Amino acid sequence: MNDMSPTREERVEKLKGLGSSRKRVEDARFTQGKGNYVDDVKLPGMLHGDFVRSPYAHARVKSINIDAAMALPGVIAVLTAKDLEPLSLHWMPTLAGDKQMVLADGKVLFQGQEVAFVVAEDRYIAADACELVEVDYEELPVIVDPFEALESDTVLREDLEAGADGAHGPRKHHNHIFLWEEGEKEATEQVIDSAEVVAEEMVYYHRTHPCPLETCGSVASMDKVNGKLTLWGTFQAPHVVRTVASLLSGIEEHNIRVISPDIGGGFGNKVGVYPGYVCSIVASIVTGQPVKWIEDRMDNLMATAFARDYWMKGKISATKEGKITGLHCHVTADHGAFDACADPTKFPAGFFHICTGSYDIPVAYVGVDGVYTNKAPGGVAYRCSFRVTEAAYFIERMIEVLAMELNMDAAELRRINFIKKDQFPYQSALGWEFDSGDYHTAWDKALDAVDYAGLRKEQEERVAAFKRGETRKLLGIGLTHFTEIVGAGPVKNCDILGMGMFDSCEIRIHPTGSAVARLGTISQGQGHATTFAQILASETGIPADSITIEEGDTDTAPYGLGTYGSRSTPVAGAATAMAGRKIRAKAQMIAAYLLEVHDNDLEWDVDRFVVKGAPERFKTMAEIAYAAYNQAIPGVEPGLEAVSYYDPPNMTYPFGAYVCVMEIDVDTGEHEIRQFYALDDCGTRINPMVIEGQVHGGLTEALAIAMGQEIAYDKLGNVKTGTLMDFFLPTAWETPNYTTDFTETPSPHHPIGAKGVGESPNVGGVPAFSNAVHDAFRAFGLRQSHMPHDHWRIWKTANDLGLHG
Amino acid sequence: MSLELTDEILIPASRDVVYAALNDPEVLKECIPGCEELIKHSDTELEAKVVLKIGPVKAKFGGNVILDTGGAPETFSLTGEGSGGAAGFAKGGADVTLTEQGEETLLTYTAKAEIGGKLAQLGSRLVAGTAKKLSAKFFTNFKNKLSDEEAEAA
Known part of the structure; x- marks a missing residue:
């Protein structure tokens, strides 16, 4: 039966496929307290x-x-x-x-x-x-300082054989875990030693915790x-x-x-x-x-698994004109009492390689020393994409410090060092090949949206007014252009305990045209049941509302490596698209049989196969599904299902440009976020509303991390922030309004060009908030002040800079 | 977690009376809030069992205290440690000075303690605040006890 009325636009809308801000199907049960935890x-x-x-x-x-x-x-x-x-x-x-x-x-x-x-x-x-x-x-004796741990006679891990190698190679001290290195050490040191300008700084990303509500x-x-x-x-x-x-x-x-x-929230915990x-x-x-x-x-x-605790010592070299020539980074990584840092086996420091950021840096070296201390085990958590949050914070602070050293505008310094659009795929000095990017467009769009030039002028006037004693509030403009690496990952170099980091999707279409699909991932609030159905809707022409997505039951779901590090869309999303294409390929054969034409005489149109040149002759997916169970088709098995296990050829590289405008009261240390602009490029956007929700959530986590949240220990090893009295979780009161924006630079190697977005706002948010604090005090000589920037620490910074008269 | 408390209290009794009372296990047991047991093993060794409630953590603490009476009755100090099982542990000490002021005695003390376990995780705000309150309660009890005894004696 051929249907008559709907236009192509109406059919696309009914599908709620890629690009639709389809309402989340999960929310009905979550908002009514009818979830099943x-x-x-x-x-x-x-x-x-x-x-x-x-x-x-x-x-x-x-x-x-x-x-x-x-x-x-x-x-x-x-x-x-x-x-x-x-x-x-x-x-x-x-x-x-x-x-x-x-x-x-x-x-x-x-x-x-x-x-x-x-x-x-x-x-x-x-x-x-x-x-x-x-x-x-x-x-x-208790050791809570990783530097002290490497000098101390106290042996923490008496179970490890003295002198024997650890899982990642030789251990140079009984409290040492591993040394991971990448890049060219000598070449980098040479470039830095002979450089015109060098900026050196210790950037500390403090220990915190994902603290999911459940x-x-x-x-x-x-x-x-x-x-x-x-x-x-x-x-x-x-x-x-x-x-x-x-x-x-x-x-x-x-x-x-x-x-x-x-x-109820995972975030790596x-x-x-x-x-x-x-x-x-x-x-x-x-x-x-x-x-x-x-x-x-x-x-x-x-x-349970904490996040961060990376002491990153950086040296960045540049020409007098501001062109970066080299980057050296040494990290002392505090892993706690056991190394339970869930990383792919070959990468004990995750994907810290991304510490060259969005910049075209010809030569670089990074070395990470993992250390045992008397603290809880963990390390990789909290939307970190395997240490990408640490790497992004590091480079975005180093850029700011370099700008101070060069006495140059930090936005301009970034622009002249960005990897150019035509350089992609870009081979970075630390090994990964970045798939695609257009940083200049994003940057210009961001700076334009916030009237950057106007903000700098306002800031200049504010500093003058402050010096004249007319105001006690400073203005900070926090800039960040981050590039991150997600979608772990290619089986040849990414595995968890030996299991290659592929992922999977299995779809079965029912006779009456609806479907069930099962994935190897598991949503903890990301909205997979909503978004993965959208991918399938676009690939198979079955409306998203007619597709059930299931995850999490190992008896029925195909094997997958789970959800963390923004890997679901890049890997399982790809598997979903590929499985959908297998369905469509078989559907084409069935349609050809029903229409009595050759396979190649058909073309796909939203939700149906149409005979080329004869648009009135078509079969919808609903009709094809029924036929799969009803017809005896020569050479074609009954039923309509497909499975795909996807081994990604590369990671994906989402990026973004964030600007945070912050007011700081130097006498109380309090801050106010006047404006936060976040531009994200995650490639093809499956559901704009879901993306916006992800960005809001990640930015709020970033606010917490940068502005007050921490897992602090005293010298006895007591956790000082073990309850929500002291561990800062923002409520509506503390959370500012966010302006979200986007550009769309698809991934060339992903079946639908999508890169993933969950981690990005935490990756880019923290440096944006932190840079705003630093920028507010820039005129008074502040180079580096460790996070979190709570009221007391900001007050102390102002005091140390002599601003309290 | 480090705790430091310092205070001074004027007690309406002579120094010798105050000093004797501070060494009297019966007086101490009555005045220490939550004290269930106080045993004097010798002139310089005390053992106590005290029930403490700090925020949501309530526990019975068992502790040992050693007195250094070298400078008595002008000054003396004590060191001790206590354990509250799952609630945590503490160790520390205090230096006490008794100064005659006519017929009254000015008692000044500085106490330092290291606290660990669940108590410490509640944060210094809660613990320090409660410690101050308990300390104030002790000295109010102590003052009242001595005033009552003076009144009885008179």
């Missing part, structure tokens, strides 16, 4: 687990007495390392080639470390029992009758968890089902495997009942 999982006979945690940052565990805890009614078991040892589970491998304790084995190495796991009938009894467990500690947790249910383990959890990579769980437990993968239900997951599995096997573990906020901030 791990803590919503309730099973008959389910027990609850909680941890006894170390108050000390470094101590020997002399003894653990569980008698009083076990005597409490409702307590079923108390597990310690001794109980896990026969199963070889008292330690587990990390996603960085190291190993970490599941429960304290002889000593504890960071405050909050798990010492014993109490299993009880309810959460409250478990908490009470935790306080009854008596642990005898013997304090050891904390981590799991429910493990071992069915002894069927021999199957089901594990619900806050997992950003459910398939990897299944493989790891199989390797650790000895249960074959086909007998393990891992389910990531709705996840939920990539790694935590002792809580392992203990809930063991407890379920031991007790024969389901066991739930849900951490509270203090547990989350103290003991």
